[in-house]
Each structure stands twice: as C-alpha cells, then as structure tokens.
Amino acid sequence: MEHYQNTGDYAREQDEQDPLKEFRSRFIIPKKNNEEVIYLCGNSLGLQPESTRSYLDRELKKWGDYAVDGHFHADEPWYHYHKLLKAPLAAITGAKPEEVVVMNNLTSNLHFMMVSFYRPAAGRYKILMEGGAFPSDQYVVESQVKYHGFSPDDAIVEVFPREGENTLRTEDILEVIQTHGDELALVLFAGLQYYTGQVFDMEAITKAGQAAGAKVGFDLAHAAGNVPLKLHDWGVDFAAWCSYKYLNSGPGSNSGVFIHERYANDPDLPRFAGWWGHEEKERFLMRKGFKPMYGADGWQVSNANILPLAAQRASLELFEQAGMERLRRKSLKLTGYLEYLLKEEVNSTDNHIQIITPPDPEQRGCQLSLFVEKNGRQLFDHISKAGVVADWREPNVIRVAPAPLYNTFTDVYRFARLLKQAVKEQQN
Numbered sequence: 001m002e003h004y005q006n007t008g009d010y011a012r013e014q015d016e017q018d019p020l021k022e023f024r025s026r027f028i029i030p031k032k033n034n035e036e037v038i039y040l041c042g043n044s045l046g047l048q049p050e051s052t053r054s055y056l057d058r059e060l061k062k063w064g065d066y067a068v069d070g071h072f073h074a075d076e077p078w079y080h081y082h083k084l085l086k087a088p089l090a091a092i093t094g095a096k097p098e099e100v101v102v103m104n105n106l107t108s109n110l111h112f113m114m115v116s117f118y119r120p121a122a123g124r125y126k127i128l129m130e131g132g133a134f135p136s137d138q139y140v141v142e143s144q145v146k147y148h149g150f151s152p153d154d155a156i157v158e159v160f161p162r163e164g165e166n167t168l169r170t171e172d173i174l175e176v177i178q179t180h181g182d183e184l185a186l187v188l189f190a191g192l193q194y195y196t197g198q199v200f201d202m203e204a205i206t207k208a209g210q211a212a213g214a215k216v217g218f219d220l221a222h223a224a225g226n227v228p229l230k231l232h233d234w235g236v237d238f239a240a241w242c243s244y245k246y247l248n249s250g251p252g253s254n255s256g257v258f259i260h261e262r263y264a265n266d267p268d269l270p271r272f273a274g275w276w277g278h279e280e281k282e283r284f285l286m287r288k289g290f291k292p293m294y295g296a297d298g299w300q301v302s303n304a305n306i307l308p309l310a311a312q313r314a315s316l317e318l319f320e321q322a323g324m325e326r327l328r329r330k331s332l333k334l335t336g337y338l339e340y341l342l343k344e345e346v347n348s349t350d351n352h353i354q355i356i357t358p359p360d361p362e363q364r365g366c367q368l369s370l371f372v373e374k375n376g377r378q379l380f381d382h383i384s385k386a387g388v389v390a391d392w393r394e395p396n397v398i399r400v401a402p403a404p405l406y407n408t409f410t411d412v413y414r415f416a417r418l419l420k421q422a423v424k425e426q427q428n
C-alpha cells in the first residue's frame with residue numbers, strides 16, 4: 001500500500017528516489033513554448049530515444065560504405081540483423097528467442113497469423129473477440145471470416161461488459177468460450193484493451209480456448225513493453241504487436257510476432273510464404289519448394305526492414321538495461337499515483353470524470369482511461385493547450401499513459417493539477 005501525497009514536494013521526492021530516473025534523460029522530450037510537454041501518450045507513439053539516431057546512422061553509414069555488401073560482409077550484416085532483436089524481445093514477451101521475430105506491420109501480421117491459425121471447418125468456424133476491439137482487428141476478423149465464406153454476423157462472437165459495467169469479467173469470457181466451445185475455431189483477444197486499458201487474463205483465456213478446441217492468439221499492441229507477459233508458459237498459440245507505442249521504435253515501425261514453439265518445426269502448417277521465411281542456408285539457391293525456417297522466422301515473408309529494426313534496437317537496449325520487472329514496479333506506483341491524484345483532485349470537484357480502467361493494478365498497465373460524461377473533447381483540447389500530450393478516443397475517453405521509462409511523478413502531479421484547473425474553468 002503506497003502512502004501517496006498530493007504535493008509537488010512528494011512527487012519530486014519520488015522522482016529523486018526513482019531507481020530508473022536516469023532513463024528519462026535518454027529520451028527526447030518534445031517542447032511547447034520552450035517548456036517540456038507533459039507527455040502521457042506512449043500508448044500511441046513512444047518517445048524517441050536519444051540513441052535512435054546513432055543506431056540509424058550506423059546502418060546508413062554501412063549502406064554508404066558497403067552498399068550491397070552490407071548484407072553479408074559488414075559488421076552486423078543485414079542478412080542476420082533481425083536476430084539481434086530476438087533476445088531482448090523474448091525477455092519482454094516471456095518467449096523463447098526462436099518464438100519471436102520482427103517483421104511487417106501489426107495488421108498485416110494479424111492476417112498472416114490467421115492464415116495459419118484460423119482454419120475454419122463446417123462446424124467449427126467461429127471467432128471470439130472482445131466487443132469494441134480496435135477497429136483494425138475488427139476489420140481483420142470480418143474480412144477473414146468473409147474470405148472463408150462465412151457470415152460475420154454468425155461467425156464473429158463478441159463479449160461485452162455487463163450492463164452498467166465498463167470492463168469484462170474473466171468469468172464471463174470463459175463462459176462464452178464454453179457456450180460456443182464446439183464451434184470456436186479461434187479466440188483472438190487484445191492483451192490490453194486499447195479503449196478501457198483493461199488487461200485480460202491471457203493465461204485463463206488461453207487455457208479455456210484451447211480446452212474448447214480453438215486456437216488462441218493475442219493482439220499485444222498495448223501490452224508489449226507495458227505489462228508482464230509469459231507467452232511461452234501460458235501456452236499462447238500466437239501473438240502480434242506493434243513497436244511504435246511502448247517499444248519506442250518510431251512511427252509505423254515494424255511489428256513483432258510470437259508463435260509458440262509447438263509450431264516451430266511444422267512445415268505442413270499452412271502459411272503465406274516468402275523467400276525470407278525459407279531455410280536461410282538454402283535461400284540463395286533459388287530453388288522451388290518452400291522449406292520454412294525453424295520457429296517464428298519461418299513466417300517471415302520479405303527481407304527485413306533494416307532501418308526500423310535499427311530504431312527498435314535503440315529502444316530494446318534501454319529495456320534490457322531497465323528490465324521489465326523494475327519497469328513494472330515503477331509503473332504500478334506511477335499509475336497508482338495518477339489514480340490517487342485524479343480521485344483527490346478531480347473527483348472532489350466534479351464527478352463527471354470517471355476512471356473506467358480497472359482499479360485492480362493486476363488488470364491494467366500504465367494507461368488510465370478517463371470517461372468524460374460531457375464536453376470531453378473541449379476538456380481534452382483545453383489540457384492540450386496547456387502542454388499535456390494525451391489522446392482522445394471517441395466517443396468519450398481521454399487516455400493518459402505515464403510510461404515508466406521516461407515519465408515522472410512530477411509529470412503525473414502536474415497533469416492532475418492542470419486537469420483540475422481545466423474542469424474548474426469549464427464549470428465557470
């Protein structure tokens with residue numbers, strides 16, 4: 001139990017005692033009117049590490065110095081470059097290095113994963129997902145279902161919160177899995193829901209889905225680098241995430257995928273193949289007949305995008321130094337402080353702002369979603385003008401996500417004060 005205090009001195013003290021405090025200076029914090037903004041938007045686009053430029057420069061120099069020979073003859077040759085990201089990503093996702101690979105973008109990867117793991121048959125063709133999933137996931141599922149000749153209305157089962165509740169109960173998810181058990185081909189859930197900030201019980205969902213005979217996959221866009229993951233031990237079939245949010249790899253940067261070891265050596269598993277997934281020792285023999293690499297590498301399609309991979313390495317290096325355990329410890333405290341201040345500062349003045357993210361720290365990451373009953377957009381614009389960078393999600397939510405790698409207790413304190421001020425001014 002933390003004994004938080006609603007004072008600037010307390011926030012500064014926490015920052016001084018923060019064992020991860022030095023990491024903030026390794027990021028570029030945007031400025032507005034010559035003052036650092038209060039950046040609480042790592043759930044959308046993570047900040048740029050100072051070292052990103054040198055990681056990129058190294059590859060640009062290699063390109064300049066060696067051109068095509070950079071593939072094989074330079075230091076860290078591009079042919080194997082993607083392997084440099086495996087160990088740090090495996091540590092972040094709770095995977096074995098051979099179970100992860102960085103490739104493509106998130107939505108593309110969800111499609112690629114479904115080619116292998118959504119194999120509908122006459123009686124077993126349904127997909128279970130959370131109601132109100134991120135639109136891209138909805139479009140992926142809708143188009144996949146149609147592609148296989150099924151009707152989305154029949155084949156997609158969505159679980160919604162109970163009347164009057166904002167988030168899902170695990171028991172309700174498990175019950176729906178049981179109800180549709182014989183017909184379920186796939187359970188595709190977010191790990192952390194983008195709108196509410198709820199973390200789902202991925203282990204329980206995996207076990208229940210698989211016990212029903214379905215495959216189970218997760219979209220970890222908001223979970224990777226944010227909450228502890230144990231994808232291998234949970235037995236998850238597959239997962240995919242993007243790297244531009246908590247993984248700070250730059251706008252539109254590459255996605256990562258996890259494919260459980262049990263599929264590592266299964267050349268018969270259907271997949272959409274390309275030359276980069278082909279056994280690397282024979283890739284340049286240019287022969288007919290696709291022979292997949294062992295593990296997640298066998299799902300690669302095109303040759304690796306080196307510049308985004310280089311950008312990602314800059315951030316993964318920071319994750320390795322900070323460690324997910326320490327990051328999570330700070331995150332629990334920082335988001336707990338945000339929750340405490342919002343209750344103190346904002347709810348005491350007006351109740352029209354409600355935190356819809358679960359109060360149980362185990363069921364959330366760093367993000368809190370603030371449901372604003374009226375004039376939410378105006379309130380959001382108001383705090384944005386005052387130097388806060390957060391984000392607005394239609395129809396009623398302001399998302400704020402203090403990222404433990406670079407946010408401070410003072411950021412959170414200043415944000416809560418500004419929000420209180422903005423609410424007051426709105427009331428006048």
Ligand SMILES: Cc1ncc(COP(=O)(O)O)c(C=O)c1O
Nearest residue numbers: 105106107108134136194221242
């Ligand atoms: C949960 C979730 N899924 C999918 C996407 C889409 O990602 P991309 O545009 O990289 O395919 C996003 C993007 O923010 C997301 O938040």
